[in-house]
Each structure stands twice: as structure tokens, then as C-alpha cells.
Amino acid sequence: MIELDRVSVSFEGESEPVLRDVSLRLEEGELALVVGRTGSGKSTLLGAITGHVPHFTGGTLAGSVRVFGRDTREHRPRDLADLVGVVGQDPLAGFVTDTVEEELAYGMEQLGLGASTMRKRVEETLDVLGIADLRGAALRELSGGQQQRVAIGSVLTTHPKVLVLDEPTSALDPTGAEDVLATITRLVHDLAVTVVVAEHRIERVLQYADTLVHVGAHGVVTQGDPAEVMRTADVAPPVVELGRWAGWEPLPLSVRDARRRAAPWRSLPASPREVVAAPGPVLLDARRVTVTHDAVVAVAEVDVTLRAGEVTALMGRNGAGKSSLLWAVQGSGPMRSGTVRRRHGSSSDETDVRALDAAERRRHVGLVPQSAADLLYLDTVGAECTQADSESGREPGTCRSLLDDLAPGIPDDRHPRDLSEGQRLAVVLAVQLTADPPVLLLDEPTRGLDYAGKGALRAALRRLVARGRSVVVSTHDVEFVAESADRVVVMAAGEVVADGPTADVVVASPAFAPQVAKITSPQPWLTVDDVRYAVREPS
């Protein structure tokens, strides 16, 4: 049982508290989902429960937090280790040892449990999580989903009563995320663990939640029945958005519930929203691209053609070769064999992208890497913009005005590290767009963005393709793909397994189908807007 009594958290130098007067009560064996906009204080709320706020982060905490009777004022996180298990966003960053078995035992060693108990619990945990065949494996060699399950296992071995997870699936592909979520729900049902989980992609967890904690603007927190809270929450997955629009009572939270309510829609005429515009001229043509890392073939003889006016989504499992392909096409990454040619209008005029030097290349093909912050090394946003103008040979102010289009209101003197995830992405995007490349590649840009942030990114990308540019986005986020991409390329084990218009590729696949498609199939609708257009008037 977790009780927060009139908790306020404020950090020095901030004008208003991150959390204001929060009173919560989470019962034993509940799955509590914490939702809210990026930067709203979700992590601070979780930190207050685990004792990291204020013991680790500093700041001032007023009120009291009691976890199964222990007050976090007197108990540091390490004193709660036998009671609270914490799993972070990036499992690899939290690993202390280097093999699965040792990692599972680490927490127990710290608590001083007996050797036989440790042996027994390690075996039990390996079975509960279904990772028994990985016991001797090196942690760094596991896939993302496996790593996250080991991270959960490593806190489970101490038999905690509370499990706190901060965006456990944000780095995972849809299948890996399903595995982790299945594990979490199983823990709640079988072991009566109280689970507190914060998640951006609410659609994945919402249907399993017993109680919903919404962190709103100005640190105001509300707790209640998921369907009740979702009615007014400032973040909403497609299923909720659809339910709100259609006025369904009670609000459906799962695809199953919504599908029942949407039954009458299935007989409506499909009336697709927009006629697909004829794709523009070919801007980039990559042939038989092969990338190898030592002995592993990451990309095997892939052909990609990018046309003007098209947003292409690149999907596939973690490790399917998406990043390798993007880096090879941009020209900075390794490529074993193949050609990448930039076409200029007429078919005879071509440039070999890989033969250019780095400065010249980025005027043809721009890439925003997965860890976008790597590109920023100056101490203010203004300095970054000036630097971008000079290295691209554009007139001063180009980058700044691009940035104002993407994300207005970022002051020049702000340090890039102090920006939110979405703002930092906007700065990097502006820096890369200053060179005005006709082809822009983005590697996992939606990580850490909430629904509004994704909306802003989508609008920016649509503006680009409207100007005759071509954009490629690699992502795991099926809802983002459904709303923004014209075309989807699916990769598996280094090969392209599907390539076609979004509706065709995505609807057919069980893993990649967006919620709206699942709810309204066999209709060809992908997004709430499609439904709004086709149904016109909710019944």
C-alpha cells in the first residue's frame, strides 16, 4: 500500500513546484498507470515513491510518502530495496554486473540473503520471466526486450511488494513491448505485486490498469478509475479519442470494448479521405545496399527508391538493420557494397552520394540520428544556430527561423541540455534542415515525445514533403506511422519484407496495425481523422 499525503515537490531555481499537494492511495496488488505530458512531473512522482526524490535528486519534499508503512523521510532508497523494485527506461544503464545470472543475484547479495535462498530465487525468477535459456548470456548481447525483462527480474528476486517502472517499453519494438507488458500484468495477477508504471504510449497499458494517475499542468495530480480520468486527460490514445468523439459511455479503453461499440460503422461506405497524390520524381536511388558489422550482415542487398513529396516509414524489430540502412544511405555509415545515387530532376543527371565529402553530402541527404543530442556541442541554442548557418554556408538567421517554425519560443540563451525532448529534437532538425537537403532521414525521432510532440513533428514533416522533399522516418510507433506516413517499408533480418502504401502494409500486419484499424476493420481507416471524415456524424 502506497500513501502520499499532501505531497509537494519543488526544486531550487524553479518558479513553481513540480508536484502540488498530491494525495494518492494505491492498494496492494494494483496496477497504477501514471500518465501526463512530457515534463509534467511523472518521473518526479515515481521518484517520490521510490525515495529518489529528494534523497538522490535534491529538492524539497513537503508532506509524507509512506510505502507499506515506511516513511521515505527516514528511509533512503537503499533502505527500501527489499520493498520497492525500480526499473528505468534504459535497462542497460542500470546493469551492475555483466551476465544475466549475476545481475539477478545482485540485489539479493546486497540484502545479505543466504546462498541457498539466492539459488532458489534466481531459478524461480528465470522461469517466471521465461528467460531460463539466457542465464549465462552477457547482458550487452541481449535484445532490448530481453534486457528489459532481465531488469525486471533483477528487482523481482528480492521479492519487492512494489514495482515502479518508468517508461519500460519506450525503447522497444512492438513485439518486445508486448512481452514486457505481458510480464508486468502477470506479476500483478499472480504475485499480487503493486505496480506503478509511467508510460507515454498509453494505448499499450491502459486496458490493464486498475487505477489511473494523471499528472496535469502545474503539478496537479488526479487519481481515479481509468475510464473516468481519461475523459478529461490532456493525453489520450486513439481509442479514447475515438470514444470521446463518438460519445461512448462508458469510455472504452481496449480495442475489444471499442470494437463492439463500433459495430454499426463496419457497414458504412469506406469513403477514403484523400486521393493518394501521384508521387513526385525520384530523388534518391539506392541499389543493392549491403552493410556488415564484422561477421554479421545487418543489411542484405536492399533496394530503396525515395520520391519527392513522400513520407516513408521504416519499421521492423530492434536489430533488423533500420539504422544501418539509414546511415549507409546518408553516406556516413559503413557500406560493404551497393550504390547510392541522388537524382536531379532529369534522369541522366546523378550524384554518387557516397563519393562526396561530409560537408557536401549533408546538402543532399540529411540524417537526424537516434541520439540526436550528439549533434549539439555548444552551450546555447543561439550559438548552435549561428554555427549551423556558417557550416551550411547559409545567410545568418536561417537556422533560427527554421527553429521558430518547428518549435516557437525557445530562447536563444537556453542550454541545449535544459530543453525538453521535443525541443531538443526541433533544434537538431533545424540544424540539419539549414543545409536544406532534398532527402531527410530521421532515426527513431518519436522516442520520448508525447502525443502533442508527435503531432508537432508530424506537421513539420508534412510541410517538408509539401515542398517537394522526401522524408524517411524509422520508428516503432505504429500510431505515428498511421497518421504521418504515405508509405511503409518493413525490414526483417536485414532484408525488406514489405514495401507499399501505409494502409496496405499496416492493416494486414497484426504487430503493426494501429488501434483504429483494429477497431474498425475491415474498413480501411487508420486514424481517428479517417473515421471522422468517413462517419461524419457519430451515432
Next chain:
Amino acid sequence: MAWWLWAIGLAVAVSNVTNPFLLLTALCVAALVVLSRRGSSPWAGSFRLYLWLGGFIVLVRAVLHVLVGLKFGGAVVLPLPEVSLPSWAAGINLLGDVRLGGLVGAVTEGLRLAVMIACIGAANSLANPKRLLRTLPGALSEIGSAVVVTISVAPQLAESVQRVMRARALRGDTSRGIRAVPRVALPVLEDTLDRSLMLASAMDSRGYGRRREVGGARRALTAACTLGGLLASAVGIYGVLDATTPGWMGLPALSLGIGLSLAGIWLGGAANARSTYRPDPWRGAEWLTVACGAAAAVAVQFVRRTDAASLGIPLDPLGVPALPLLALAGLLVAALPAFLTPPPPPPSPRGAAASRPLPAEVHP
């Protein structure tokens, strides 16, 4: 643990030897044991690095001898002019004729150091240094964890440098040298700092640094033991090294100091509730390994007491070194673990991970 003691025995054995026959025997022994008993872990391949380092040391020693060494003995190998230095540097000969005796002496000196390093390298590739740290007593186990974390940071640092370098190419910036340093260092430092904070917070919430409740008297006793032990050790070492001090200041004080320090560590460890998962067993094979290492050390030390000249090499005039059979036998005994200890376990089963290609997303 046993391998480290074995390696220390071998290193002690060669520490007084400049006889090239014995040195090369020791080197062969170390190499033989490494080749037959190393595991499949990534650090098992590190022996080769230590050999390269050893070779480099021999080379440096020889070059230094040619530059500033005292040239003596036998035939002139390489006639070089001698540079006379001003009076304030008198006694240092720069260059000068290189003579055979001096050169051989320098090379054997270098070889001795190289073989000692090869012994440590052998231990490193035979046993995971991280497992060695796990055998530390309770009071020091937290330092051990810290060292383990530090070791694992190094490859991550290299990875993030690589990532940032690649990201710079995306901004069209491929400059190298001094100008590039802040542009790489800043993102890498930020990245490392973030990771360290995340790791620290994860370790904290998993109970790192937990303490049992300890009474005040016990704490005072621990402090007294540790401080007293350090003081007595200092006095003891002074006494051992300085012959003019009274007898009680030597060995007795030193052993008292070591005893008190050990007691302090033990008392301090009792406050730490930590336990060890599947501690490395200590069985007959471990005893055998340590005994073989010790045998080598004892045999060579015995020869040193009886017939010290045979461990060296006659340089002036240069001659063929003797072959002390007892020392040779001792070194060969150290090779026995290569045949008598159980072979290392086969590579750990990786399950699905082994057949899976490496996560290319992380290393595009």
C-alpha cells in the same frame, strides 16, 4: 584467485633471475598454462597484449642502454661517437660505443621485467579480474563494486566517442586535432555523466551501501583497530628497513599492525550485510595450483641462497650462463597445472542470443 597466487609465485621466482635460460623457461611455462587452461571469456585473449607489452619493454630497455647506459664488456657491436655533456651532467654518457656485454645485460634486464608482466597477464587471462574482486572481504566489497563499475565504463566511453564522431560527420564537420576535442568531449562527457547518474541511482535503489545497525562500542572498536593497525604497520616497516632501531620495532610491530588491520577489516565487514551468490569454490585443484606457483618461487629462492651466480649471466667477460637444475625443475613444476587442473567450463550457453545477430541498431 588461485591463478593469481600461482602467477605471483612465478613472478616472485623470476624477480631475481637474469639467466635467459630460466627466463625463457618461465615464459614458456606461463604461455603453456594460458593456452591449455584459459576460458572462453573476452579477457582470455588479453595474454597476447601482455606479450606485446613485454616485447616493447625489452626494446625500450635496449634503446635506453644505447642512449645513456654505461657501456662495458667485450667486443664493440656498434661504434658510435660519445657526446660529452657539460659538467653539471657529469657521469651520464650519451651514446658512445655499444659493447656486447652491456647490451646483453640490458636485454636480459628487460626480459626479466617482461616475463614478470607476462605472469600477471597470464593470471588476467586465466581468471576474470572481476571475480577476484568478489572475493574481497566484506568491508572492502563496496570498493570492489566501484572498481567493477569503473572497468565496465571504459568500453562504453569508447562506444560513445565513436557515436559522437559519427554524428559530427552528419554536420559536415570532419576536422581533427585540437579543434575537434571540445566538440567530441562535450557530448561524450554529458553522456557519461548521465549514464553514471543513472547507474548510481539504480544501484542505490537495489540496496548498494546498505548497512546493518551497529552499536557505538563496536564502531569505536573498529576505528581503533584500523587506526592502531595502520600506525603499528608504519612503525614496523620503518623498523624493518632501518637497521639501527631496536629489535621490537621491526617484525613484531609489523605483525601487530597487520593483525590489527585485519581485525579492523573483519569488524567493519560484519556491519555490511552483503552475501555472495555462488562463491567460487576452493578445492584440491586450487591448492595444487597455488602449491605449484609457490614451488617455483621457493626453488629459485633456494638456489639464490646457495648458488646466486647461476641465476645471472656472466657479462664481463661474456659467457654462457649456467643451468641450475633445481631452479629449472621448480619452474617446470609451475607448468603442472596445465595438465592437472580441470579444464575450464565450456562457453556458457547463450540460448537465443547466440544465434541472433548483434543488435545492429546500437552499432550502425
